[in-house]
Amino acid sequence: MPLDPLSAKFAALADPTRRAILARLALGETSVSKLAEPFDMSMPAVSKHLKVLERAGLIARGREAQWRPCRIEPEALKGVDDWLERYRKLWSERLDRLEVYLHELQARESKAGGKPPKPRSEEHKRDRRK
Amino acid sequence: MPLDPLSAKFAALADPTRRAILARLALGETSVSKLAEPFDMSMPAVSKHLKVLERAGLIARGREAQWRPCRIEPEALKGVDDWLERYRKLWSERLDRLEVYLHELQARESKAGGKPPKPRSEEHKRDRRK
DNA sequence: TCTATATTTAACTATTTGGTTATTTAACCA
DNA sequence: TGGTTAAATAACCAAATAGTTAAATATAGA
Known part of the structure; x- marks a missing residue:
């Protein structure tokens, strides 16, 4: 059931919300709530999008206090x-x-x-x- | 319901079968049954994959007698x-x-x-x- | 220790996807 | 005509996706 790596990447990119998230992250590390702001969507929905991006290797999430700063992984x-x-x-x-x-x-x-x-x-x- | 063009392309590419079809078509125009040969999959399944690629603009289908030669549309x-x-x-x-x-x-x-x-x-x- | 904040997880739902088999369409050929 | 071949469509199904709300978790700070 785990998609091959390339398919996972393409699938992750096949969504405007996720591409917008990547575009934002290209400017620098950002918290989840900051990332969610522009979207008319609940936080869990954004969290799920981030998980898709993470499993595709396109982003990584850190931990800083209660925030989970996301950064892009452009090598992917x-x-x-x-x-x-x-x-x-x-x-x-x-x-x-x-x-x-x-x-x-x-x-x-x-x-x-x-x-x-x-x-x-x-x-x-x-x-x-x- | 219609995906935006870029999303449609990424979604179409997020499948190994469809990428293999594209790789084959990069070598030249091919009929549907020829395309289907390498895959352990019914013809209708391949036909559906082709429709996905076509709607994404990645391939075009012609008509030659009872064959529907497919060609890649690399500009997409x-x-x-x-x-x-x-x-x-x-x-x-x-x-x-x-x-x-x-x-x-x-x-x-x-x-x-x-x-x-x-x-x-x-x-x-x-x-x-x- | 209590509360507030940031985020994830759980549980649920509707839609889409990727496959199947059976049927239909379109064209060729005899 | 009628039969054969190539391909698409219909109808169906299971699994994955994208969203929801409600609950859980982790940390900071009073």
Whole structure:
């Protein structure tokens, strides 16, 4: 039931509240109640969000008197960045568009046995009832 | 009910099956059954994963005869990359560690009214029953 | 020791998610 | 036509998520 580390990170980031919390923590260590202030949400709800972030390794919580100062653990985001690396070239360079196109072409041809990879246009769709 | 675009992307990426599908599609357009092959999972399950990826804008589906070739939409990942940008400096440079530390220091001092920001050590915890 | 404050935990609820099998749709081919 | 293949949809289910209120815990301070 424990999600793999990368999934846990993505899941933790898939919530605007949690991303806002991270944005706040990027400015420095903050107590839970300070973090909760901007949100129209109960404290336990915020506490749960923090637990999600903590289990993902994105934040750490300390102890100072009755406060639990939270701090961001930015190295955890490195994992997300590393995952992105593989895809970065696909959007960053036009040159690579060509590469992908050639791959597609190759895949389609080997699958269809020489069938022309023409995209479908209106006149190909005959006998479309309903 | 519709998630904001960035949340939809993170949520879509928070699943190993869907990330594996993306990795496959990075090599080129592929049909649904080809995509499903490596997974111990029914076709409808894969179809649902594809719908999640599609709604997040991470893939697009075409139509070629009875096949629905899927292709990756790498530009969608740019959004994730842009979000990361804000945090990249926090892990990439030691120099910025110092910056954060100063921020933390400042926040703690202004909150505690000059109390020393000493981390708690064992001898401070008195009378900790059970 | 009593009280106030900060935070977490417990218990509950509604919604979403990720899977299943069975059915339907869409297109090809003979 | 009718049969086959590719894929999506429907209906269902169990588990996870995101919220709630109420209670428990930990610490500071009078």
